[in-house]
Amino acid sequence: MKLVVQVRLRPTPEQAAALEATLRACNDAANFASATAFTTGDRREYALRKHTYREVRARGLGAQAAQHVIKKVADAYTTLKANIRAGNLGSEGSRRRARAESKPIVFRAGAAQPFDDRCLSWDHTAHTVSIWTAAGRLRNVAFVGSADQLKALALYRKGESDLVCRDGMWFLYATCEIPDVPVTEPGAFIGVDLGIANIATTSDGARHCGKGLNAVRHRNRELRRRLQVKATRSAKRLLKKRRRKEARFAADTNHRIAKRIVTEAERTGRGIALEDLGGIRDRVRLRKPQRVTLHSWSFHQLGSFIVYKAAQRGVAVIHIDPAYTSQTCSACGHVDKANRPGQATFSCTSCGFAEHADVNAARNIASRGVTGWAVSHAADDAA
Ligand SMILES: [Zn+2]
Numbered sequence: 001m002k003l004v005v006q007v008r009l010r011p012t013p014e015q016a017a018a019l020e021a022t023l024r025a026c027n028d029a030a031n032f033a034s035a036t037a038f039t040t041g042d043r044r045e046y047a048l049r050k051h052t053y054r055e056v057r058a059r060g061l062g063a064q065a066a067q068h069v070i071k072k073v074a075d076a077y078t079t080l081k082a083n084i085r086a087g088n089l090g091s092e093g094s095r096r097r098a099r100a101e102s103k104p105i106v107f108r109a110g111a112a113q114p115f116d117d118r119c120l121s122w123d124h125t126a127h128t129v130s131i132w133t134a135a136g137r138l139r140n141v142a143f144v145g146s147a148d149q150l151k152a153l154a155l156y157r158k159g160e161s162d163l164v165c166r167d168g169m170w171f172l173y174a175t176c177e178i179p180d181v182p183v184t185e186p187g188a189f190i191g192v193d194l195g196i197a198n199i200a201t202t203s204d205g206a207r208h209c210g211k212g213l214n215a216v217r218h219r220n221r222e223l224r225r226r227l228q229v230k231a232t233r234s235a236k237r238l239l240k241k242r243r244r245k246e247a248r249f250a251a252d253t254n255h256r257i258a259k260r261i262v263t264e265a266e267r268t269g270r271g272i273a274l275e276d277l278g279g280i281r282d283r284v285r286l287r288k289p290q291r292v293t294l295h296s297w298s299f300h301q302l303g304s305f306i307v308y309k310a311a312q313r314g315v316a317v318i319h320i321d322p323a324y325t326s327q328t329c330s331a332c333g334h335v336d337k338a339n340r341p342g343q344a345t346f347s348c349t350s351c352g353f354a355e356h357a358d359v360n361a362a363r364n365i366a367s368r369g370v371t372g373w374a375v376s377h378a379a380d381d382a383a
Pocket of ligand 1 (some may be wrong): 329332334351352
């Protein structure tokens, strides 16, 4: 399994200045190469290198950096072409597409730049990197990451890493090839119900609420409303920064929730049953004020974090159809809309079973996981 690990660099002010100058030089050179690719029409790496290599080197980039810059530009045009072909920028003649095709691709000053092992080396004991810069080799640049990330890096990092500057922070994105861990046959399943007030509720009754996250979202929504009135450049920049910060906070919350759920499943020898999120937008019908707090991408992100953390530990994951899980009694199986008198309460009209609504749903998800696993593995055995 391929996993991209992100670590944050903690450069000294002098180191940060050198990194900034380097990334700027690389992206200036990339913009030069991009303009050349655009005017000449030569967008393949080899042809582009013939046109631009000398000039890119003359801008103070080393041989490796120059090659990476040119490849990055060629790759960007390949991606653009693929996006256009896939219709991601609208159909032929659409404004978005026309705009993308009418001018060279532009790289911002802090845009990602790949570094290979000759330009970047990692010290996993000292938690530092040594990195090529336009001003020479920079040694002992400190980096920080979670224990899991640092372990994956030390054991499985392979190939190039991307240096990025975002909102004044420095990051390295490194690709790790995580070996497959054989899946342990689950004795039972933990069901996970995804929601708004509680981001994730398990069939064990553990509720992972997004209180902090929802508070941040509400604050940002208010701020957005005020700033959107004055659509100045600085207001836009501030909004963008806030949005990124919110996304980072959401990702961090999702990481923590996923880790807790996977650890619990591993500890108890169980698998994890997740809702198939295909129709979450349709399924979760919400009153207006809640709609803004619902970001389906955030649910998908939590799901994907659970899937990859589970894969690393050999914990089985199954996706189930969540239809009626919120209206079905997890004790007797009775399905009735009236079983759910309120947002948080479940009370069976047939057998009288009462439980928190999310916990009841999670229990249904868990039992569907058991059935689903048995069915899919019966098929395996027959094959
Ligand atoms: Zn019942």
